[in-house]
Amino acid sequence: xxxxxxxxxxxxxxxxxxxxxxxxxxxxxxxxxxxxxxxxxxxxxxxxxxxxxxxxxxxxxxxxxxxxxxxxxxxxxxxxxxxxxxxxxxxxxxxxxxxxxxxxxxxxxxxxxxxxxxxxxxxxxxxxxxxxxxxxxxxxxxxxxxxxxxxxxxxxxxxxxxxxxxxxxxxxxxxxxxxxxxxxxxxxxxxxxxxxxxxxxxxxxxxxxxxxxxxxxxxxxxxxxxxxxxxxxxxxxxxxxxxxxxxxxxxxxxxxxxxxxxxxxxxxxxxxxxxxxxxxxxxxxxxxxxxxxxxxxxxxxxxxxxxxxxxxxxxxxxxxxxxxxxxxxxxxxxxxxxxx
Numbered sequence: 001x002x003x004x005x006x007x008x009x010x011x012x013x014x015x016x017x018x019x020x021x022x023x024x025x026x027x028x029x030x031x032x033x034x035x036x037x038x039x040x041x042x043x044x045x046x047x048x049x050x051x052x053x054x055x056x057x058x059x060x061x062x063x064x065x066x067x068x069x070x071x072x073x074x075x076x077x078x079x080x081x082x083x084x085x086x087x088x089x090x091x092x093x094x095x096x097x098x099x100x101x102x103x104x105x106x107x108x109x110x111x112x113x114x115x116x117x118x119x120x121x122x123x124x125x126x127x128x129x130x131x132x133x134x135x136x137x138x139x140x141x142x143x144x145x146x147x148x149x150x151x152x153x154x155x156x157x158x159x160x161x162x163x164x165x166x167x168x169x170x171x172x173x174x175x176x177x178x179x180x181x182x183x184x185x186x187x188x189x190x191x192x193x194x195x196x197x198x199x200x201x202x203x204x205x206x207x208x209x210x211x212x213x214x215x216x217x218x219x220x221x222x223x224x225x226x227x228x229x230x231x232x233x234x235x236x237x238x239x240x241x242x243x244x245x246x247x248x249x250x251x252x253x254x255x256x257x258x259x260x261x262x263x264x265x266x267x268x269x270x271x272x273x274x275x276x277x278x279x280x281x282x283x284x285x286x287x288x289x290x291x292x293x294x295x296x297x298x299x300x301x302x303x304x305x306x307x308x309x310x311x312x313x314x315x316x317x318x319x320x321x322x323x324x325x326x327x328x329x330x331x332x333x334x335x336x337x338x339x340x
Contacts, residue, residue: 028335032325049197057192064150065095072174106140198241297332
């Protein structure tokens with residue numbers, strides 16, 4: 001009995017010497033924050049295309065007669081001034097011979113007309129014969145005029161730049177012989193070179209002339225500003241897209257360069273938040289704000305999603321921090337801590 005009484009204080013003392021384990025720390029997620037604010041961002045349409053002459057902004061040179069390019073002074077991409085000589089062309093001897101025959105036929109028809117008129121005065125020819133002689137003269141004159149208009153009567157012809165511009169294509173080499181109507185070269189008017197890009201037909205209603213655009217070479221380099229100057233009214237037969245022409249500062253781009261075009265169609269207003277702050281996985285779109293050290297989910301409607309940020313609508317509180325970094329790692333009610 002004494003041993004039990006003695007042992008009791010020792011047990012009590014030993015129990016008093018121990019300490020309870022500390023409570024486990026509450027887990028939290030490290031997050032980065034930003035401030036939600038009202039504003040607007042541009043809605044954009046992104047398209048791809050290349051630098052090319054605008055419709056009606058070029059002139060293509062060809063000859064209606066066969067011949068030879070004796071001198072070629074133009075190269076693709078060369079800037080030219082109005083009145084500058086680009087090439088010389090020698091008409092083929094066969095074409096010159098055809099012209100000479102037409103000129104001789106007109107001379108002969110006129111002589112026959114005069115003789116017939118004289119004979120008619122002497123009552124040695126009929127009125128019908130004079131009518132036929134007059135018709136022969138008219139036909140010969142028309143034939144000769146047509147050949148003159150086609151340049152058959154000129155042994156040498158010069159191709160002259162009709163305006164300030166850029167040579168966009170040269171289809172021949174010096175010394176080449178060409179057939180009637182064959183293209184020799186093409187000149188685009190200064191300011192008549194545009195970026196032609198294809199947009200999806202579904203985007204056509206939002207794209208109109210006058211809208212601002214940003215141009216970026218696919219090969220890299222500084223971005224350029226431009227403006228929509230034409231929206232096609234039908235699908236391009238090859239691309240099945242709608243062609244859009246964008247003007248840009250003269251001389252800033254070269255024909256043939258591949259381009260990315262971003263067209264600003266309108267401004268979208270609402271809460272402007274970083275794109276990473278909007279969570280779309282695992283349910284409706286939402287953002288998280290911090291309330292009393294915990295993440296609070298706020299449902300939102302996405303009005304615009306872009307590289308510059310998103311525009312959303314919802315019951316956001318501008319006084320509460322918006323979770324950006326780590327938004328996809330938290331759930332509603334999770335404890336969070338802010339990063340430095």
